[in-house]
Amino acid sequence: MNYTWMVIGMAAVTLFVKAVFFVLGDRIAFPLWLSRALAFVPVTVLTAIIVPMILSPHGNGLEIHLENPQLLASLVAVVVSLLSNRQLLTIASGLTAFFMLQYFFLH
Structure with missing residues (x-):
């Protein structure tokens, strides 16, 4: 049962992180150094x-x-x-x- 909650938790965190950037879109401006690092x-x-x-x-x-x-x-x-x-x-x-x-x- 612990594995189930672990997988659900990982899915929730992944969904949240992706949803934040998807919903906010271009309203988030990264610093130039972070944009270069993310490349x-x-x-x-x-x-x-x-x-x-x-x-x-x-x-x-x-x-x-x-x-x-x-x-x-x-x-x-x-x-x-x-x-x-x-x-x-x-x-x-x-x-x-x-x-x-x-x-x-x-x-």
Whole structure:
């Protein structure tokens, strides 16, 4: 039952925070420094989600070795991104590398 109240509380807080900005809209003016800082939030959140999945895919500490297909595929994606600067090509090459590496490591 405690988990239910915890989820309800998190939903209420999330709804309140989003509703305040939605209802007030343009009447809220952020300082320039805060607007600049908020521009980095999506990149920061995405990084916080992706990096642990790459460096510790099984949740048992760091797995920085050549048998980690997530790490190798992410390196392929970084190289493709730096060379081509094309998002779709980066995603496709990273996914292709990941599935190929995972196939070879499992067979």
